Amino acid sequence: MEETLLANEPTIRLSFFLGTFAVMALWEVFAPRRKRDHTRLVRWTNNLGIVFFNTAVLRVAIPTAAVGLALIAQENGWGLLNLYDLPFWVAFTAAVLILDFSIYLQHVMFHAVPALWRLHRMHHTDLDFDVTTGARFHPIEIILSMIIKLTVVAALGPPAVAVLVFEIVLNATSMFNHGNVKIPLGLDRLLRLVIVTPDMHRVHHSVVPDETNSNFGFNVPWWDRLFGTYRAQPAEGHEGMIIGVDQFRKPRDLWLDLMLIQPFRGKVGAYPINRRGADKEAGK
DSSP states (O other): OHHHHHHTHHHHHHHHHHHHHHHHHHHHHHSBSSOOSSOHHHHHHHHHHHHHHHHHHHHHHOOSOHHHHHHHHHHHTOSGGGGSOOOHHHHHHHHHHHHHHHHHHHHHHHHHSHHHHHHHHHHHTOSSOSGGGGGOOOHHHHHHHHHHHHHHHHHHOOOHHHHHHHHHHHHHHHHHHTOOBOOOHHHHHHHTTTSOOHHHHHGGGBSSHHHHTSOOOSSOSHHHHHHTOOOSSOTTHHHHOOBSOTTOOSGGGGSHHHHHHGGGSSOOTTOSGGGTTOGGGTTO
């Protein structure tokens, strides 16, 4: 089973990506949560354009994938989990949870350090919130994220199949929790006990800094609840909340060329966590 998964890694990744994207895109058409403010043509063209650009950049900059490094770690006995003769299911579960926790911590860090926020805010400056927002990240952030992931994999020594499953699930849940889809409120309350729902994550994309700095989880909501970063609902409700960042509100900012140079434009403002309460200094 494990060998089959690893041998067919590219096909599995692509199949899950295309399948999840298709399901979420159709769901958004037939049961949208919010009315769109901007045309899909501009947003989707540029949001998906950055995906292809990031893929090419990452292959050139860091050709070693996390799954490949996990295999090397297994063969050489590197990492914490390889120091012990653990049952596979224990090592697998521990690896997935630790990798997910590391993504949560990384996400908080990108909101806490002003220089990193400049990179990450490109993800937040989408003026609508849908399935393509989940893949909208600056290439420098993608490279830094991969370096962090490789460091965690080397230190942890997880089963390679756990890394593969985690990356596939993370990709799928990112598209799911960025979906502009309507889920009955009762069902949403139950789902968000075990998974980050679109209504939960949408709060994180509010233009209000205190709401932006909440709900950092991508897969599970437990880290937000445990560390006090959970916020159930936006103050203005999901229909009334404004998506984005207050500095970049023009439709032209949705274009790929301005997305790429956005980290070098404007001021940091009051969004970084360590600048909470600095609304009066937002122009500094």
